[in-house]
Amino acid sequence: MEKSTLSEPILQLDKVCYQYRNKYQSVDAVKDASAEFYEGKTYAIIGKSGSGKSTLLSLIAGLALPTDGQVLYQGVPTDDFDLDKFRREKVAVVYQSFNLFPLMTCLENVCFPLELLGKSPREAAVIAKEYIAHVNLPDTVYKRFPNMISGGEKQRVAIARALASGAKIILADEPTGNLDVANGEKIVRLLRDLAHEDNYTVIIVTHDLSITQVVDEVLQMSDGYLLPMVAEGCEI
Ligand SMILES: Nc1ncnc2c1ncn2[C@@H]1O[C@H](COP(=O)(O)OP(=O)(O)O)[C@@H](O)[C@H]1O
Numbered sequence: 549m550e551k552s553t554l555s556e557p558i559l560q561l562d563k564v565c566y567q568y569r570n571k572y573q574s575v576d577a578v579k580d581a582s583a584e585f586y587e588g589k590t591y592a593i594i595g596k597s598g599s600g601k602s603t604l605l606s607l608i609a610g611l612a613l614p615t616d617g618q619v620l621y622q623g624v625p626t627d628d629f630d631l632d633k634f635r636r637e638k639v640a641v642v643y644q645s646f647n648l649f650p651l652m653t654c655l656e657n658v659c660f661p662l663e664l665l666g667k668s669p670r671e672a673a674v675i676a677k678e679y680i681a682h683v684n685l686p687d688t689v690y691k692r693f694p695n696m697i698s699g700g701e702k703q704r705v706a707i708a709r710a711l712a713s714g715a716k717i718i719l720a721d722e723p724t725g726n727l728d729v730a731n732g733e734k735i736v737r738l739l740r741d742l743a744h745e746d747n748y749t750v751i752i753v754t755h756d757l758s759i760t761q762v763v764d765e766v767l768q769m770s771d772g773y774l775l776p777m778v779a780e781g782c783e784i
């Protein structure tokens with residue numbers, strides 16, 4: 549991992565704040581979050597429900613803009629990017645509930661981002677099959693619909709679809725939340741292997757403390773604040 553620590557971070561948070569506001573109340577969901585994320589590493593951001601994890605992930609994903617501070621991708625503030633392009637090409641999100649398109653086969657789900665990138669259906673299918681193999685799924689899933697495969701397999705299809713977008717930053721929001729312990733651990737190991745072997749940056753937000761054993765670095769989110777992990781006795 550020496551290479552990563554010597555290079556520039558692919559992603560930086562610089563005093564990022566986010567406030568949800570409506571006419572009745574405002575909620576400071578993220579407060580002054582600063583951090584650096586490097587290629588080839590897997591990060592876990594742990595914290596209780598309501599601590600701001602999903603909001604922080606949305607800010608990194610460009611799904612919302614910080615109300616104060618900046619998210620920088622390769623040193624450039626994300627609000628200087630065409631945000632649609634940034635969301636489509638630079639980051640991909642994997643969710644607890646998988647969010648696969650239910651009326652598309654697994655192969656069509658993985659082809660979808662490739663066709664958005666301009667690949668022909670034939671080219672997309674060839675590349676999608678490579679990604680499906682890369683997440684250790686058999687070719688028997690190609691023609692199945694998401695409701696015909698297990699939770700662990702669905703999450704692998706979701707990861708293959710994320711990879712097919714070409715993004716090098718994979719964000720995962722509670723990716724093990726709908727899986728049993730053994731399958732959850734396999735998914736986190738897969739994400740970590742993708743970071744280590746293919747140089748992805750993986751950021752997993754979770755309240756599942758067992759994930760901290762598998763990743764390279766752990767951060768903690770508490771009441772909107774992003775903190776270095778306290779080794780012992782943290783209460784999640
Ligand atoms: N759309 C919203 N409008 C208002 N408040 C919200 C909204 N989404 C989340 N919040 C609040 O922001 C805080 C952080 O939420 P969230 O980022 O979802 O936390 P986590 O993912 O850690 O459970 C919570 O207090 C939550 O109630």
Ligand SMILES: [Mg+2]
Pocket residue numbers: 601602603
């Ligand atoms: Mg959440």
